[in-house]
Amino acid sequence: MSLCCALLGTFATQAQTFIPPSFSFPEVTYPTGPMNAVSRTFHTSCNSYGNLNGDNLYVYSWSCTQPIAGGFAFRRNTTADVLISQGYQPYTDVSDLEVGLITVNSTVFIVASYYKVNTGHFVDFWTWNVAGGTISLYASYPLTTNAIYSRISLDVHKLYGAAVTWQDGNNDIFVKVFNTGGGFLQAGSTLQIASNGVIPDVAFSHYGDLKVRVAYVDPASGNIRVIHGLFNDLLVGTVSIATDYVQTGIYPALGNQLNHNPVASNWMHIDSPDDNPPGSDVWSYVYAATNGDIMSISKYNASAPVLMNLSGNIKGQTPTIAYSADAQSIHYGWYTNFTATPQPGYVAVERRINGSYITPPNAYKVVANTTNYSGTPTLCFSKQNDMNNNLFAVYPMFASPSGYEMRFKLVPWLATTFRHEVPVTGGPVIETVSANPNPFTSTLQLKGNLNHTYILYVTDISGRVLYNRSGTLNELNAGLQEIAGPLKPGVYFLDILNQTTSLRQSLKTVKQ
Numbered sequence: 001m002s003l004c005c006a007l008l009g010t011f012a013t014q015a016q017t018f019i020p021p022s023f024s025f026p027e028v029t030y031p032t033g034p035m036n037a038v039s040r041t042f043h044t045s046c047n048s049y050g051n052l053n054g055d056n057l058y059v060y061s062w063s064c065t066q067p068i069a070g071g072f073a074f075r076r077n078t079t080a081d082v083l084i085s086q087g088y089q090p091y092t093d094v095s096d097l098e099v100g101l102i103t104v105n106s107t108v109f110i111v112a113s114y115y116k117v118n119t120g121h122f123v124d125f126w127t128w129n130v131a132g133g134t135i136s137l138y139a140s141y142p143l144t145t146n147a148i149y150s151r152i153s154l155d156v157h158k159l160y161g162a163a164v165t166w167q168d169g170n171n172d173i174f175v176k177v178f179n180t181g182g183g184f185l186q187a188g189s190t191l192q193i194a195s196n197g198v199i200p201d202v203a204f205s206h207y208g209d210l211k212v213r214v215a216y217v218d219p220a221s222g223n224i225r226v227i228h229g230l231f232n233d234l235l236v237g238t239v240s241i242a243t244d245y246v247q248t249g250i251y252p253a254l255g256n257q258l259n260h261n262p263v264a265s266n267w268m269h270i271d272s273p274d275d276n277p278p279g280s281d282v283w284s285y286v287y288a289a290t291n292g293d294i295m296s297i298s299k300y301n302a303s304a305p306v307l308m309n310l311s312g313n314i315k316g317q318t319p320t321i322a323y324s325a326d327a328q329s330i331h332y333g334w335y336t337n338f339t340a341t342p343q344p345g346y347v348a349v350e351r352r353i354n355g356s357y358i359t360p361p362n363a364y365k366v367v368a369n370t371t372n373y374s375g376t377p378t379l380c381f382s383k384q385n386d387m388n389n390n391l392f393a394v395y396p397m398f399a400s401p402s403g404y405e406m407r408f409k410l411v412p413w414l415a416t417t418f419r420h421e422v423p424v425t426g427g428p429v430i431e432t433v434s435a436n437p438n439p440f441t442s443t444l445q446l447k448g449n450l451n452h453t454y455i456l457y458v459t460d461i462s463g464r465v466l467y468n469r470s471g472t473l474n475e476l477n478a479g480l481q482e483i484a485g486p487l488k489p490g491v492y493f494l495d496i497l498n499q500t501t502s503l504r505q506s507l508k509t510v511k512q
Contacts, residue, residue: 016313017363018344021409027369029399029407030073031088037071038404039064041396042263044380045098046408047156050388051079052108055130059110060380060394061097062406063262072099073406074110076130081390081410085133089126093117095149095262100156100384104180110135111178113154113164120144121152121166123176125185143176143190144168150198151265155383157204157274161231163212165193165202171259173197173216177234189237193229196220198258199265203383204231205272207281213244215270215285219259222252224268224287224297245305247297250287266318266378273327274386282353286310286319286332294319294334298355306355314338314347314364322381322391324350325413326497329358331391333367335377346379346395367393368407389413389468412457412465413497433473433496439510444484445477452500458483459493466492470499487511 031037046060056079061072073088091097097114110126121143126135143152143166152166162178173194179186194200197216205211210231217224226244233240251258258264270285284298292315299305310319316336323330333348346367350358359365367379382392390410399405433448446456456476458467466487469479494507 016338017360018347019359019363019365021366021369025409025411027407027409029405030075030086031071031406037069037088037090038062038396038406039069040404041378041406043096043098043265044378044394044396044406045154046380046382046392046394047100047384048382048388048390048392049101049159049384052103052159053106053130054079055084056081056388057101057108057128057130058382058392058408059099059101060406060408061091061099061112062378062396063091063095063097063114070094070097070114072097072110072112074128074135076133087133087135089135096152096265098152098154100154100162101159102156102162102178102180103159104185105183109138109180109185111154111156111162113152113166115146115149115152115166117149118147120146121150123154123162123164123178139185141176141187143174149260149262151200153201153265155202155204157206157210157231157384158387161204161210163202163204163231163234165200165214167198167200167216171196171198171219173200173214175202175212175214175229175234177212177231179231179235186235188235191234191237191239193239193241194225194227197225199268201268201270201285203270203272203283204274205276205281205283206274207276211272213270213272213283215268217251217258217268219251221248222250223248224250224285226270226283226285244283245297245299251290269319269321271321271323271330271383273323274384275327277327282323282327284321284323284330284353286321286334288317288319288334292316294332296321296330296332296351298330298351298353300353303354308351308355310334310349310351311336312362314344316347316377318378320380322383322385323353325385325388326499327386328353331381333379333381333393335379336364337377346377346393348393367409368395368397369409412468433498433507435494435507435509438507439512440484441512442485444480444509446473446480446494446496448473449498449500450474452498454499455497457495459495484511 041062043063048058056077058075063070071090075086076084094114100111108128112124123141125138127138150167160181177188200216211228213228224247268287272283286296294311296308316334319334347364379395394408455470
């Protein structure tokens with residue numbers, strides 16, 4: 001059976017729990033039909049950056065099975081995520097269109113990488129006039145003149161770095177990096193970093209020196225390989241590549257299906273935190289196995305990589321991946337046509353970087369507010385997360401009779417209705433925070449280490465965020481003093497991230 005058929009099969013019903021979506025976080029649609037804007041989509045990407053000169057910036061892209069109606073959207077929000085302006089740029093006859101954000105001094109650029117049908121691979125830089133809500137093409141870099149499609153992938157880092165990897169017609173893997181840290185756009189050379197590889201994907205990793213990490217498949221053996229080079233070396237044309245990991249026999253005898261197949265571009269994705277935890281080399285990739293299982297490898301510290309079956313009963317396709325803002329957990333998402341009512345569609349789970357459960361076993365978070373069959377099953381998460389307060393999720397949906405449309409959702413990292421955090425057991429918890437008094441009537445205070453800094457979300461039982469603030473406990477308590485009195489009687493949750501120790505807590509309080 002082909003991988004495509006295996007992924008689209010019907011799976012037997014077994015015990016599972018679907019955690020409903022957070023309806024208090026709206027599902028935004030843009031753009032919608034007609035068909036010349038969005039068609040049946042087989043590849044998506046997204047990127048975001050919070051509080052850049054007082055704005056939250058979002059970009060996302062889509063490529064279509066009939067490669068005539070791709071494009072990317074750009075959106076400027078306030079820091080409270082109220083829309084200021086938005087627009088989109090069509091891209092026709094392209095595959096693997098991916099986008100990211102970088103800056104040169106005060107100028108914001110949207111980076112777009114793609115394969116142009118019958119033409120080759122390219123990287124474009126668009127100047128984004130954020131205040132005016134318009135974009136204009138600044139530069140275009142041709143990478144190949146390949147007449148046959150092969151995979152291309154993009155990642156960006158901290159607004160100053162961009163890396164593109166692609167497969168050429170001889171199944172060689174190349175990379176090109178860009179740097180704006182010197183106050184101008186500097187383009188590195190086109191460099192071959194591997195041979196005999198297909199469907200490469202790229203991610204930055206900041207552990208010591210900034211690394212450019214690439215995962216790809218050897219079509220002859222079916223092995224997945226992970227390699228890396230130093231960003232500064234690649235920028236000046238030095239090719240010094242190290243092998244991080246080899247996973248054997250994952251796609252045996254599938255070379256022809258993987259090679260020059262645009263649908264295969266979504267079979268495997270890699271990510272790494274933009275700022276790794278101190279002393280930790282952290283990365284993970286996710287892939288769709290031939291039987292429909294969604295699998296992952298997670299590497300952290302000096303420990304051996306951990307193999308995880310993420311999907312269990314809920315098999316699927318087109319997986320995506322993103323680390324949390326504190327780099328202590330990983331969000332994995334995919335599309336499933338598992339037989340259930342309502343149809344779950346896009347689902348996600350969260351694991352700690354050591355592979356332990358956050359979302360309980362056989363429990364799956366439903367991502368989209370509308371959960372019917374999408375017809376365009378390509379979910380993506382933004383991989384730039386340490387500068388954002390939300391998980392940015394983008395996905396296409398069928399919108400009969402007008403055609404297809406792009407939707408996205410912003411979910412706060414600590415929202416209990418999405419994260420479904422469970423207590424950590426097995427040892428004492430140090431430096432915890434308590435809420436006092438509990439139950440409370442008119443005043444509520446947090447007690448803990450006054451020298452630490454925290455992020456606090458207060459939500460009601462439906463998951464609606466009522467209060468969000470970061471700072472010391474004294475600063476958080478000043479805000480709690482203002483909101484505690486007006487709250488209606490009921491149950492409330494305090495989701496707390498200790499930024500000093502990375503400890504997470506979820507406290508339940510009752511207003512009488």
